[in-house]
Amino acid sequence: MRIATYNVNGINGRLPVLLRWLDETQPDVVCLQELKAPDDKFPAAPLRDRGYQAIWHGQPRWNGVAILSRVGEIQETRRGLPGDPDDTHSRYIEAAVAGVLVGCLYLPNGNPRPGPKFDYKLRWFERLAAHARELLDSGLPVALMGDFNVMPIELDVYAPERWVDDALFAPEVRAAWARLVGQGWTDALRAVHGDEVIYTFWKYWRNAFARNSGLRIDHFLLSPPLRDRLRDSGVDLEARSWDKTSDHAPVWIELSDGKKGK
Template sequence: MKLATWNVNSLNVRLPHVLDWIAAEKPDVLCLQETKQEDSKFPYAALQEAGYNAVHSGQKTYNGVAILSPHAIENVTFGIPGLDDEQKRLVTATINGVRIVCAYIPNGQSLDCDKYQYKLRWLEALIGYLQQELQQHPKLALLGDYNIAPEDRDVHDPAAWVGQVLVSEPERKAFNAFTSLGLHDSFRLFEQEEASFSWWDYRMAGFRRNLGLRIDHILVSDALKSQCRRCWIDQGPRKLERPSDHTPVVLELE
């Protein structure tokens, strides 16, 4: 079983990239973030023609999450129960017995911004939600754009990022709370090259110079950890014309 996550930064722009990628890689699950389109504009027909079912929670211009799979997508829920939030950032479903949580965690903008406090509240709500989901679904994977670089080795220049979002202590504490629930960073289950990143700024030739961050993650529960066989970052789509600033992260399960 192959799971993948990809912040496409506008599916309207990146749909050809997605269709080419799923044709080549044939993931069993692909979680998308920042689709940036309403449900009425989502390309269900094009994906169905490519052999993929889909569920989507979207809004105009911002946010938006989707789960794609060639298999049945069951027991679908949207958002975090109990959290009053108009932003479309979470969709959950069961595929082949695995509970898939697709998340687009808020960016936070800056440490002195209301959006940062919103991010911390959202993370707290997500942690509570995952705790409940894990009780019902031992086989669970949390995929998405976390907007958190969990360690300094996940940042191209830690000193340059001091005092900024994505690397702050409260954000990293929240990431560690996921692991305290029994979730494991699948990328770090395997030996990886140094300076492995999933996001690069469009500016300053960020990708060419590898000035990146690893902020897209696939965390898996204890029940799935032993089934993990390989996890990697596929830089191919980032090399395309008009790419997303993120690239897919892929996990193979036994």
């Protein structure tokens, strides 16, 4: 089973890229972030033509998350992160798909730091951690995935010294990530690739992708039942090189049907 996450940076403007990637790689389950489209503008029909059913949580111009599946029904379990009933940002959607509980998230950027946006990011991180703890305590096979907008360690950023004041690399944010993972989650990319340099995002300017001046901000966190089933993970770098593509590349994992190695 292949599960992927992809910040599409505008689903309608990048739809040809998304459809090409789906055709070429055929992931079983996909989480999308930064739809930048209201619910009534989500392109369900062309995705359905590719064999994918979908649920989505849209928002005009900003944010937006979705879950796609070509391996069975999507049973939505949550829309929006708990903990703040006044939060109107479309940043979290959760569903059971093919025996896995999938949490698709788009964590706030938080810049400029300091300021209200950074404070909101830290509060959102706290809410995510509280919900993640409940998911972990359930004992279910859970995958939390998406654009976390955090580089956990220096290896995850091409020039750490240039990012010390940025909300994506701030000590408070990295500490929040460490507390989250410390609950018992497995960082799937690091579990497979160890200390390799591996990025998921490259800015559009200054030829960043060609120079591999990137960041690792798109992540998979797996609960213990899925950690035992993790076979492989990676980044679809080719998609980042296509015309009119997102500034993110898709990230994926492969799971066995049972325990790892079976």
